[in-house]
Amino acid sequence: MTNLSPFDIQARPNRLLAQALSCVLFVVCIGLYMHTSVERHKENAEDRVVPSGHQLVAGIRSAVLEPAEEDDYIPAESASTWERLRHSMIWKDTASSGGRFFISLALLIPFVVLAVHIGLFPWFGAGFLRFFLFFDKIVALSLLPILFIAFGIDQWSKIALIVIGVAPTMILDVTQMVKAVPQEQIVKAFTLDANNFDVAYRVVFRQVLPQVINSLRLNLKPMMLFLFAGEMIAASDGLAYRIAIMRRHMGMDVILPYVLWVALLLFLIDFSLRVINRRLHPWFQA
Amino acid sequence: MVSGMSTPEMTAGLHLIGEQATRAAAKAKVQAAKSISIEDVSVSYALERSARRCVLENISLEIEEGEFVVLLGETGCGKSTLLRMLLGQERPTAGQISVAGSRVERVDARSGYVPQRYSLFPDRSVLDNLMMGPLTSKFHILGRLRPSYWEARRAVKAEAFRQITHMGLQASDAGKYPYQLSGGMQQRVAIAQALMMKNRVLLMDEAFSALDPSTRSSLQRLLRSVWSETRPTVVFVTHNTAEALFLGTRLIVLARESKDDACGSRVTLDMKLAEGGMTLRTHGQEFLDLVEHVEAVSCGQRLTAPGERRTASDAWGEELGRVEPVRVSPEDGVRQ
Numbered sequence: 001m002t003n004l005s006p007f008d009i010q011a012r013p014n015r016l017l018a019q020a021l022s023c024v025l026f027v028v029c030i031g032l033y034m035h036t037s038v039e040r041h042k043e044n045a046e047d048r049v050v051p052s053g054h055q056l057v058a059g060i061r062s063a064v065l066e067p068a069e070e071d072d073y074i075p076a077e078s079a080s081t082w083e084r085l086r087h088s089m090i091w092k093d094t095a096s097s098g099g100r101f102f103i104s105l106a107l108l109i110p111f112v113v114l115a116v117h118i119g120l121f122p123w124f125g126a127g128f129l130r131f132f133l134f135f136d137k138i139v140a141l142s143l144l145p146i147l148f149i150a151f152g153i154d155q156w157s158k159i160a161l162i163v164i165g166v167a168p169t170m171i172l173d174v175t176q177m178v179k180a181v182p183q184e185q186i187v188k189a190f191t192l193d194a195n196n197f198d199v200a201y202r203v204v205f206r207q208v209l210p211q212v213i214n215s216l217r218l219n220l221k222p223m224m225l226f227l228f229a230g231e232m233i234a235a236s237d238g239l240a241y242r243i244a245i246m247r248r249h250m251g252m253d254v255i256l257p258y259v260l261w262v263a264l265l266l267f268l269i270d271f272s273l274r275v276i277n278r279r280l281h282p283w284f285q286a
Numbered sequence: 287m288v289s290g291m292s293t294p295e296m297t298a299g300l301h302l303i304g305e306q307a308t309r310a311a312a313k314a315k316v317q318a319a320k321s322i323s324i325e326d327v328s329v330s331y332a333l334e335r336s337a338r339r340c341v342l343e344n345i346s347l348e349i350e351e352g353e354f355v356v357l358l359g360e361t362g363c364g365k366s367t368l369l370r371m372l373l374g375q376e377r378p379t380a381g382q383i384s385v386a387g388s389r390v391e392r393v394d395a396r397s398g399y400v401p402q403r404y405s406l407f408p409d410r411s412v413l414d415n416l417m418m419g420p421l422t423s424k425f426h427i428l429g430r431l432r433p434s435y436w437e438a439r440r441a442v443k444a445e446a447f448r449q450i451t452h453m454g455l456q457a458s459d460a461g462k463y464p465y466q467l468s469g470g471m472q473q474r475v476a477i478a479q480a481l482m483m484k485n486r487v488l489l490m491d492e493a494f495s496a497l498d499p500s501t502r503s504s505l506q507r508l509l510r511s512v513w514s515e516t517r518p519t520v521v522f523v524t525h526n527t528a529e530a531l532f533l534g535t536r537l538i539v540l541a542r543e544s545k546d547d548a549c550g551s552r553v554t555l556d557m558k559l560a561e562g563g564m565t566l567r568t569h570g571q572e573f574l575d576l577v578e579h580v581e582a583v584s585c586g587q588r589l590t591a592p593g594e595r596r597t598a599s600d601a602w603g604e605e606l607g608r609v610e611p612v613r614v615s616p617e618d619g620v621r622q
Contacts, residue, residue, distance in 0.1 A: 182404035187375055189407075192483060193395035193423030201427060202418075206409045283409050283463040 051253040059253025063090040066240075089242065090261065096237040098265075100155050100227055104162035105216075108170060111163075112212055113169040116205050119178025120186075121196070132171045140165030141229055148234060158230035165226040166219050173215045177208040210284035213277045217270050224266060320384075321487055322349035322372060322517035327381035329367055341367050345381070345553055347538065351486065352517040356524060356534035361541045365523045369491050372521060373399060385487055395423060398480030398518075402492040405476035406464040412475050413460040416446035419483045442482075449478040454508065470501035478508065481516075490522045494529065506532055 004011035013021060037050040051059065065081070068089040085091060096139060115125040118132075151157040181204050189203045231240035239262055246254045278285060324347040330340040342364045349355050357365040370376040371383055374393040382511045385397055399607060420442045425435050450460055453474040464472055473493055480488055494502045513520055524530050530537055538556050596602050 071512070183375075184401040184404040185407060186402070187373060187393050188399055188405065188479075189418075189422075190393035191373070191395055191397055191399040191485075192419035192479070195426055197427045198422055202422070203407060220413065283465060 017256065048250045048252055051256065057252045059251070060257045063254050063257055064088050068092055068237075071210075090258070093237055093239045093242045093258075094261070094265070096155075096235075096241075097227060097231065097239040100162070100238070101159050101223065103155075104159050104166075104223060104227075107159065107163050108167060108216075111167040111171055112174055113205075115174035116178050116200055116208070118171065119175040120200055120204055128171075129175065132168050136168035136172055140226060143195050144230065144233065147230075153234040158227055158235070161230045162223050162226045169222075170215060170219060172209065174212055177211045177215075178204055181207055194248075210277050210281040213273055217273050220266050220270055224262065296509045312524050314498070319331045320467070321351040321353070321386060322347070322521065323384040324348075324368075324372075325381050325383070327368075327371065327378040327383060329364070329371070329376070329603060330379050342378075342449060342540075347553065347556070349519060349521065349536075351519055354513055354520045354522070354535045356522045356530040356537050357540060358524060358527065358530045358537060359540035361525060365525075365540055366491055368540070369489055369521060369523050372487075372489055373397060391401060395419075396418070396485065397487040397489050398483055398485040400473070400480055400490040402495050405493075406472055408464050411461050411463055412450065412455070412467070413443065413446055415475060416449055416479055416482050417480060420445070423483070424485045426444045445482065446478075450475075452512075453478045454504075468501070469497050470505060473497065473505055474508065477505075477512065481512065488518050488520045490520065492523055492525070495524065495526070502529070509533065 006013075033050065034053075037047075037052050040047045040050050041052055048055070065084045065088055067087045079087075106181070114124075114128065118128045119125065140161060143164060144157075145203035147157040147164075148162050151160055185203060186199055189199045193201065227238075228243075231238040232244045235241040239258055243255050244256050246252075246258070311341060324345055327342060327345045328339045328340065329342045332338050345368065357368060361611065371378055372385060372390065372606050374390045388396075392549070406412075407418065417439070421435075421439060424438055425432065429435055447457060447460065450457060455471060455474060459471065464475070467475065476493070494505050497505065506529060509520075520533075522530075522533055536556070538553055540553060578605075
């Protein structure tokens with residue numbers, strides 16, 4: 001048997017080796033961080049830029065079990081862990097940001113439906129497509145001052161920013177998906193006595209739905225990006241608000257867990273959507 | 287009473303209206319017997335600089351109920367365009383088309399359709415593909431909320447299973463998705479899907495072109511037997527002569543007068559293929575470019591030399607006496 005070089009396109013690592021390889025970069029990052037932290041703490045034991053393991057644990061503990069500074073303090077001895085968790089800083093910030101995020105997600109649904117119509121009904125296409133092609137080129141963040149004036153600095157300005165930032169791209173994306181549905185399928189549906197809405201929702205929408213979910217998965221990060229931009233500029237709670245506040249105090253022991261927590265949340269949402277897509281649309285995986 | 291009109295005038299008028307109604311009814315009856323009617327249809331597309339490309343020119347055809355018509359011709363001669371117009375997917379630049387007695391304006395359920403590819407809905411199982419037509423026609427988008435839906439669904443499901451076995455598939459295939467079926471099985475389901483609607487007209491666009499020869503042959507036999515049972519009007523587009531001769535009761539060859547000609551195809555040959563023999567009709571003095579396609583009809587006797595140009599009427603006029611019933615060798619996989 002010929003031993004192929006690891007740089008050969010035809011060489012495949014076995015499963016165990018592949019899993020080990022996928023962990024290497026994580027281990028390298030953690031190692032580098034720890035090394036830097038140890039070196040900096042040798043120079044200054046109170047260093048907060050690259051917190052040590054102890055500092056990180058303390059930071060996570062305070063974020064997870066203690067309320068935010070602006071909220072009432074709950075004494076550790078009189079409250080259960082669950083109650084402390086529910087009043088914690090991270091819970092409050094996650095609930096605020098999550099609420100904004102999921103309301104925006106729900107508000108994108110009508111735009112997906114509109115996109116199906118734009119791709120399928122020529123009259124809709126003629127009316128809307130060019131408008132969204134142009135609108136897509138507007139930098140959403142440049143609209144933030146206008147949104148603050150129009151919606152105030154409450155959560156609706158952030159929700160509007162997410163929707164305005166993501167909706168045009170999703171509309172154009174879904175429109176392309178709809179246009180890619182073979183014409184034969186649409187003609188066939190009409191010969192099976194389907195009416196326009198049967199074709200739109202029973203044939204085309206069903207077929208593009210897995211791709212729409214995938215498109216949504218790809219847009220999760222831009223959505224979070226717009227939310228963070230809004231929260232960092234003007235907010236009184238939220239994950240990005242907390243990161244911005246902590247930056248002023250050099251609170252890297254809280255910022256780093258928050259960054260990882262946001263990444264984990266996005267990863268879990270993405271993973272859930274992937275599982276849902278696989279379960280609901282087994283035919284799409286083929 | 288209408289002012290300014292005397293009683294005899296009115297009687298005459300009513301008589302005229304009655305006559306018109308009778309004539310219209312008679313015309314409708316004739317139209318109904320003629321399952322498909324194509325009258326002086328031309329199709330052309332706009333090109334750059336106000337030029338036009340003519341795809342079909344002055345095509346007129348009458349197809350009677352129960353005929354199995356095969357449209358044969360080279361790639362790009364307009365067979366599929368003609369079929370798309372029968373479906374209502376495209377509109378002729380001139381002329382008009384009627385299917386099942388009424389003019390075709392848009393795609394609707396009067397014709398069944400089996401395309402070459404994408405014939406099944408990929409997101410539905412075989413059973414759901416088959417049930418889709420009958421259920422959609424009775425229950426549109428919110429119809430599932432009606433209690434009668436479930437009763438109708440049971441009846442349609444039973445019919446779908448009957449079609450599955452009728453098409454030579456296993457009952458266990460009912461739950462499979464199209465991607466889990468071979469090309470031949472997919473086309474069997476596609477035919478069953480069209481048959482579920484019990485249309486009197488079935489339009490098939492190169493439905494077997496993507497299949498391997500043995501699957502193709504078995505599907506040809508299946509289609510032929512299905513057609514023999516219920517005798518729907520079938521229009522089948524193909525560029526395969528053996529397939530055309532095996533399936534059709536009537537063969538229509540579309541061809542261009544000249545490959546360099548700016549204007550489109552004409553019906554070059556229209557031929558009735560009866561069971562025991564055949565009669566030939568030619569339209570006008572068109573050149574028979576596709577003579578190599580029809581040579582099999584005369585049991586291998588070449589009617590004209592390849593490339594030699596003779597008018598169709600001349601060629602067939604001379605050779606009519608030598609034309610025999612369709613007999614093509616078994617390896618061609620066509621009717622004996």
